[in-house]
Amino acid sequence: MESLLNMQGVAAHYGQSQVLWDIDLDVEKGGALALIGRNGVGKTTLLKTIMGVQKATSGAIRLDGEDVTRQASHDRSRAGIGYVPQGRHVFPHLTVEENLMTGLSALAGRGKGLIAKGIPGHIFDLFPKLDQIRHRKAGVLSGGEQQQLAIGRALAGQPKLLLLDEPTEGIQPNVVQQIEDALRRVRTELGVTIVIVEQYLDFAWSFADEYCVLMRGRTVRRGRTAEESAAEVAHLVNV
């Protein structure tokens, strides 16, 4: 299979402290990779480095063959990376509809009139709740609604690759199921490739084709979820 995301020897620093060492990753088109590991091992930093929010201090990141290592975050978004960060980061004083419209900015340069077409209908199809609350301010929504909005906003830019940082963290169990179902549809119906950081191993295993365990900023184990059970790697993830 052709790879969509390819990382070679990527390192990242916060000031003087190195947080990622020599990361090599390859995610095939249409695939889903689960990044797992204990707290503070660099999973979020790795997603930020792919998005360009955090600078890679060495190595190379390629999206669909194009080197994006030196590109600014907005250019990577326009190249086809969607980002759902930890803590959701919805724009609190914008309405649901306005939040979704900001996501259309990723379509700039991809064809005339794409932004003018407005929010793609499939987002409300995936998350019907967002249609009902489209005029409410994002800051007053529940955690589950905000998460659906953050995913919807990333999908508004029609990404090839979607980065999800703990999408089910701190969300009511009944909403978690809705989000999981929607993410499965994003993979199967929209064909979006996904890299997901997930602490909840059962979901990670049922959702992703491949897993990658991070420890102290390095990848220590990789494999296919179909070939191993979650229990076999649980000791590397649980404290």
Added chain:
Amino acid sequence: MLDATLFAGQVFNGFSLASLFVLAALGLALSFGLMRVINMAHGEMLMLGGYLAYLTYLIVPGPAAILVAMPVAFLGAAVVGGLMEVTVIRRLSSRPLDTLLATWGVSLILQQAARSVFGPIGVGVTAPDWLNTGFALGSLYFPSTRIFILAVAVAVLAGLGLLIARTRLGLLVRAVNQDRMMAAASGINTRRVDLAVFCLGTGIAGLAGVVLSLLGPVTPSVGQSYIVPAFLVVVMGGLGSMVGTTAAAIILGLVSALSQIFLDVSMSQVLMLLFVIIFLQFRPQGVVATRSRALEG
């Protein structure tokens, strides 16, 4: 007993002064609200607007000159502001103190340039005849120039409000304002949004320069006399809030004008400064507290 006519007249003068303050301060509030940049050369954008008005009057004399001068000054100041953003401010974006010093340097350069080109003595702009009138209401007299300036301020505020609330650029500005990292990760070119807002802010200062030229001569240091009250308005307004900036401009305009019933102009300036100091002791967050870098609310 206080003369009601005098009081009403000073209230009108207060609003008139507030309209000047708001035009001078809006650009500062915009750039500080979004980019946390303190532009010490903002006063020189007023000066530039004044000189552009003077030049427009030389080229297009006649009653419509002022109406031509306004877009010319807006665009001229916006272009100079844009150049400043690209060449100085963007390169120092993570160093606020250096930005302060560098823009102060730009301010000195622009003042000296004006002195070299137009001379140290001010140039005059004659208001067209249709602005040299006024109307009386009882014993009160309202000069047309002052009413015109008030109308310009209201139009600018309404235009800016519509731009921020109703246009796609406004949406992007609000998004960058609330979460710069997420805005960039959503595909918004945050640097371009910064540039647009900075140009808009300096353009409004250019407009302010045109209306100032109706009140007195344009000198190389004309911007300096308005920059201090403009900073006071921005700080008291809540550092970047549009509503706060407008409210603070009205409050300070009224304080200044009403105190002149009892005090001379210099003492009234002292009182205005004291008022701001005392106000900030009780409400350090300003008239409108900004939760994020905020233009709204």
